[in-house]
Amino acid sequence: MHVFANPARFLKIARPLTPLLGWSGAVLIAGALCAGLFLAPAERLQGESVRIIYLHVPAAWLGMAGWAAIAVASLMQLVWRHPLAAVAARAAAVPGAAFTAICLVTGSLWGRPTWGTYWEWDGRMTSMLVLLFLYFGYLALAGAEKEKDGEGRLTAIFGLVGAVNLPIIHYSVLWWRTLHQGQSIDFLRGTSTIDASMLWPLLASALGFSLLFGAIVLMRMRAELARNKVEARLKRMTVE
């Protein structure tokens, strides 16, 4: 990771990688969602409403992955003072918040025909809502610190502390059994209770959205690095 901490080296890799991740993600999402809508069967109990799974689950994973990325980058910023770590953490915040919001909205729309309600204050839904509020707090704090020309240490600490919510989200369906269904895919054991005909479009969709998420983070990092460059040059010109 230390190798990529140099902004010039990072840009050399990020420039060709951004369109590659973006286009491959978009193509994969289109294929996976078409398969989810037209090829995969309806679920025995939930019927056609299960097709929301191909959006809802990838959005949930990316909402959590976004904060995990913030936590890792924050740790690197605090421990090794990587110049790119703070930029990477801030770049992951907006897409992370967006996918958390998409997860909550699509979950709500899935809940109404399946459970008969848009919302229930159960462990999984409430902890995802807390994650969205954490993102809002992080974005506000990052903006305020950047405005004051701060190093972003407070934001990094917030990013690390907020990661406490991630295991709560993950285990919420095991700790509190309410409306939300339990765990369907266990990556550690490599098992799934979802039929293969529905599982492959779901995994393809998750991979597609992940690639696009990567492209968005790279775009936002490149934008911030360019803005920092302009700001530094303007400051230098003012001094001269």
Add this chain to the structure above:
Amino acid sequence: MNPWPFVAAAYAIALTGTAALTLSSWFAMRRAEAEADKLSRGS
């Protein structure tokens, strides 16, 4: 209850949101890099 309006709404919101996020990030990056390039060529 007919589930299709809910499925359609979920797909419309998720895809519009994702497209808006991608395009806004793309244009912000293009704008910022163009500005940086212009400034480095000018100096």
